[in-house]
Amino acid sequence: xxxxxxxxxxxxxxxxxxxxxxxxxxxxxxxxxxxxxxxxxxxxxxxxxxxxxxxxxxxxxxxxxxxxxxxxxxxxxxxxxxxxxxxxxxxxxxxxxxxxxxxxxxxxxxxxxxxxxxxxxxxxxxxxxxxxxxxxxxxxxxxxxxxxxxxxxxxxxxxxxxxxxxxxxxxxxxxxxxxxxxxxxxxxxxxxxxxxxxxxxxxxxxxxxxxxxxxxxxxxxxxxxxxxxxxxxxxxxxxxxxxxxxxxxxxxxxxxxxxxxxxxxxxxxxxxxxxxxxxxxxxxxxxxxxxxxxxxxxxxxxxxxxxxxxxxxxxxxxxxxxxxxxxxxxxxxxxxxxxxxxxxxxxxxxxxxxxxxxxxxxxxxxxxxxxxxxxxxxxxxxxxxxxxxxxxxxxxxxxxxxxxxxxxxxxxxxxxxxxxxxxxxxxxxxxxxxxxxxxxxxxxxxxxxxxxxxxxxxxxxxxxxxxxxxxxxxxxxxxxxxxxxxxxxxxxxxxxxxxxxxxxxxxxxxxxx
Amino acid sequence: xxxxxxxxxxxxxxxxxxxxxxxxxxxxxxxxxxxxxxxxxxxxxxxxxxxxxxxxxxxxxxxxxxxxxxxxxxxxxxxxxxxxxxxxxxxxxxxxxxxxxxxxxxxxxxxxxxxxxxxxxxxxxxxxxxxxxxxxxxxxxxxxxxxxxxxxxxxxxxxxxxxxxxxxxxxxxxxxxxxxxxxxxxxxxxxxxxxxxxxxxxxxxxxxxxxxxxxxxxxxxxxxxxxxxxxxxxxxxxxxxxxxxxxxxxxxxxxxxxxxxxxxxxxxxxxxxxxxxxxxxxxxxxxxxxxxxxxxxxxxxxxxxxxxxxxxx
Numbered sequence: 157x158x159x160x161x162x163x164x165x166x167x168x169x170x171x172x173x174x175x176x177x178x179x180x181x182x183x184x185x186x187x188x189x190x191x192x193x194x195x196x197x198x199x200x201x202x203x204x205x206x207x208x209x210x211x212x213x214x215x216x217x218x219x220x221x222x223x224x225x226x227x228x229x230x231x232x233x234x235x236x237x238x239x240x241x242x243x244x245x246x247x248x249x250x251x252x253x254x255x256x257x258x259x260x261x262x263x264x265x266x267x268x269x270x271x272x273x274x275x276x277x278x279x280x281x282x283x284x285x286x287x288x289x290x291x292x293x294x295x296x297x298x299x300x301x302x303x304x305x306x307x308x309x310x311x312x313x314x315x316x317x318x319x320x321x322x323x324x325x326x327x328x329x330x331x332x333x334x335x336x337x338x339x340x341x342x343x344x345x346x347x348x349x350x351x352x353x354x355x356x357x358x359x360x361x362x363x364x365x366x367x368x369x370x371x372x373x374x375x376x377x378x379x380x381x382x383x384x385x386x387x388x389x390x391x392x393x394x395x396x397x398x399x400x401x402x403x404x405x406x407x408x409x410x411x412x413x414x415x416x417x418x419x420x421x422x423x424x425x426x427x428x429x430x431x432x433x434x435x436x437x438x439x440x441x442x443x444x445x446x447x448x449x450x451x452x453x454x455x456x457x458x459x460x461x462x463x464x465x466x467x468x469x470x471x472x473x474x475x476x477x478x479x480x481x482x483x484x485x486x487x488x489x490x491x492x493x494x495x496x497x498x499x500x501x502x503x504x505x506x507x508x509x510x511x512x513x514x515x516x517x518x519x520x521x522x523x524x525x526x527x528x529x530x531x532x533x534x535x536x537x538x539x540x541x542x543x544x545x546x547x548x549x550x551x552x553x554x555x556x557x558x559x560x561x562x563x564x565x566x567x568x569x570x571x572x573x574x575x576x577x578x579x580x581x582x583x584x585x586x587x588x589x590x591x592x593x594x595x596x597x598x599x600x601x602x603x604x605x606x607x608x609x610x611x612x613x614x615x616x617x618x619x620x621x622x623x624x625x626x627x628x629x630x631x632x633x634x635x636x637x638x639x640x641x642x643x644x645x646x647x648x649x650x651x652x653x654x655x656x657x658x659x660x661x662x663x664x665x666x667x668x669x
Numbered sequence: 670x671x672x673x674x675x676x677x678x679x680x681x682x683x684x685x686x687x688x689x690x691x692x693x694x695x696x697x698x699x700x701x702x703x704x705x706x707x708x709x710x711x712x713x714x715x716x717x718x719x720x721x722x723x724x725x726x727x728x729x730x731x732x733x734x735x736x737x738x739x740x741x742x743x744x745x746x747x748x749x750x751x752x753x754x755x756x757x758x759x760x761x762x763x764x765x766x767x768x769x770x771x772x773x774x775x776x777x778x779x780x781x782x783x784x785x786x787x788x789x790x791x792x793x794x795x796x797x798x799x800x801x802x803x804x805x806x807x808x809x810x811x812x813x814x815x816x817x818x819x820x821x822x823x824x825x826x827x828x829x830x831x832x833x834x835x836x837x838x839x840x841x842x843x844x845x846x847x848x849x850x851x852x853x854x855x856x857x858x859x860x861x862x863x864x865x866x867x868x869x870x871x872x873x874x875x876x877x878x879x880x881x882x883x884x885x886x887x888x889x890x891x892x893x894x895x896x897x898x899x900x901x902x903x904x905x906x907x908x909x910x911x912x913x914x915x916x917x918x919x920x921x922x923x924x925x926x927x928x929x930x931x932x933x934x935x936x937x938x939x940x941x942x943x944x945x946x947x948x949x950x951x952x953x954x955x956x957x958x959x960x961x962x963x964x965x966x967x968x969x970x971x972x973x974x975x976x977x978x979x980x981x982x
Contacts, residue, residue: 203940205707205751205752206751206752206753208753213709285708285712285716285717285719285720286708286709286712287708287709287710287712289712289716290712338748338753341752341753341754342752342753342754358759358762358763358932359752359754359759360752360754360759360932360937360940361762361763361932362932384834384930386833386930387927387936387939387940388927388928390817390928391832391833391927391928391929391930392833392930394820394824394825394832394833394930395831395832395833395834395930397825397832398824398825398828398831398832398833400831400832400833400834401833551943552943552944554699554701556702556705556706556709556710557701557702557705557706559710560705560710561702561705561714561717590709590710
């Protein structure tokens with residue numbers, strides 16, 4: 157008897173264990189607990205570094221848009237409309253930007269949003285060392301005219317300022333929190349449409365935003381927005397099919413096909429990222445052979461883009477040879493097909509450059525971007541013309557250091573978003589910076605840039621197109637194709653793609669009619 | 670018994686210390702520039718250096734470790750370098766998910782594996798062959814394949830369970846049950862197969878013992894011999910295997926958590942390790958080692974309780 161009692165107690169204790177352990181705290185993930193019609197559950201594979209605006213970056217922007225407003229709002233079509241700034245005006249040569257601020261907007265603790273707040277935010281952002289801090293490099297001084305007016309004085313003309321103010325650099329946090337150390341990282345405080353619900357948020361897995369009472373602006377359709385982080389698209393697509401996820405962006409071609417196979421799933425296509433080889437080393441610092449434009453052209457001729465697009469992305473994309481996207485002024489449709497797949501021509505160019513015997517190109521391989529299929533196909537294509545491509549595996553921890561600090565490679569195969577703002581593209585890929593780490597330039601670029609920089613993109617269209625054409629023909633890059641991304645919903649949500657951004661803004665979701 | 674527990678606890682503490690030192694040293698070896706990772710490729714080297722200094726990364730590893738240890742013994746594991754959240758709070762948020770899985774799988778395994786193993790060991794013949802085939806197949810199938818098939822069939826097609834996500838036990842019991850069922854079943858296939866084999870083997874061994882024959886000869890009812898004598902004596906090795914399975918699940922959980930999108934310790938370990946977030950990784954290592962130590966202690970106590978001969982150890 158005694159023994160069986162002991163067995164029973166042990167069994168009970170075992171049964172009780174999960175209850176006790178799991179009961180010690182509530183856990184995140186999955187759908188919002190109360191998935192009524194006014195709750196939206198978005199799945200993402202982007203992990204924001206923190207919720208402090210100084211750490212904000214493009215792909216994590218929706219997290220920030222929920223809690224903070226930007227000075228300028230970027231509409232889905234890429235046009236700008238008033239948000240915390242109601243009016244703006246550039247001077248003639250694009251060196252001064254005057255902003256008129258919305259009056260009567262307050263942060264949660266009553267701190268007014270005014271010109272001083274803008275100055276404090278922008279100065280903190282610029283010095284904060286975040287990934288986007290560089291976007292305010294050209295801002296020399298932030299002049300407070302009065303409570304409702306600020307003027308940004310730029311060190312040199314910058315036609316992309318409005319884009320930056322509608323992006324990370326334009327996010328406005330409560331300056332009263334700046335003195336509280338790292339508070340904003342986990343307790344964001346802005347004037348935005350939602351507040352972060354600390355009780356239902358589990359940083360790193362699930363963030364729950366609830367409607368901010370008394371929001372000054374237009375009411376968004378959802379009372380709560382939950383953003384769930386997943387590290388693989390399989391889980392996202394499964395969740396979408398079974399209704400735990402309402403909306404997501406799917407990049408992988410196979411997962412796109414899997415999502416579309418469900419009749420309930422609604423999808424919208426968008427071409428945003430291009431995949432390609434960014435050659436940093438046109439000056440030949442690491443691989444001297446790349447100094448010759450003919451060698452860079454040979455790389456372009458050697459690649460069989462059509463087969464790659466077919467095999468790697470199931471034809472979900474468009475072949476391209478240019479880094480400027482279709483919505484920029486610089487874009488020229490005919491440049492998408494400038495380089496055909498022509499191994500004979502590639503070999504000829506290499507021979508002319510005195511490299512008949514070929515050469516070795518060492519590239520870093522980030523497994524998340526360069527799949528086995530892509531790695532093998534590039535190796536085969538380049539090998540066919542005598543270029544030996546050797547991959548060096550870099551893991552997430554060492555990639556940035558090896559590539560950008562040690563500058564150990566001549567290029568990098570990656571996916572790069574195609575901004576619709578010409579000057580953003582120029583800033584990222586042409587000017588000296590992360591993707592032009594050796595600061596390479598040439599006479600044509602030097603001649604064209606000043607004509608582009610001081611003017612609106614449409615006004616400088618001819619010069620922008622000339623620049624684009626030069627970059628393509630001189631082989632600055634080896635773009636493969638623009639990838640078709642798929643915005644998918646479980647049928648309950650209408651998603652409006654955001655121009656110039658892979659992930660839609662938080663304002664772009666509405667209940668399906 | 671108390672002195673046994675005390676000795677094992679002391680040994681556990683020493684083990685924790687040694688592992689923490691080794692882990693910290695190993696984590697410091699890779700060529701990761703944390704400041705650069707945090708600030709991105711566009712940040713100037715001065716900013717990167719400043720950030721590294723602010724995190725104390727410019728100090729020698731031994732000093733960093735001593736600093737970490739001084740805080741850790743007081744239960745302060747610091748904040749994540751990347752997300753800025755309190756490490757213990759982050760782990761406390763996720764631990765229930767993984768513990769739900771581990772305990773769930775252990776319970777299912779204990780019941781099914783013992784049932785099948787005893788059935789096969791006692792009945793032999795066709796039943797035995799069936800259990801053996803199940804065990805071999807269950808053990809040989811790749812876990813990810815089993816999991817994917819289970820998701821496709823029971824979640825995506827039949828819609829009996831949610832395909833992803835986790836609902837906390839405090840939020841809703843039925844929600845919790847529906848979100849952990851498929852992950853538990855996926856993990857249990859392999860562990861049931863392994864433990865059932867072990868139980869079967871032990872049961873067959875014990876059935877051949879002289880004392881079982883004697884008990885039979887004395888006319889005791891067969892079910893009583895099996896429950897009171899055979900199972901009890903056959904349990905010890907099976908319990909040891911079960912304990913190992915439980916510990917091994919800390920690793921197996923990674924895959925299942927990823928496929929089911931569960932915010933547990935497994936997926937957390939993967940995400941934070943690749944970024945080199947030392948405060949989080951160290952805390953995860955400490956939590957995992959503690960779980961292993963506690964489980965081994967519990968298994969030893971249970972075995973001792975079942976088999977007095979083993980108590981001396």
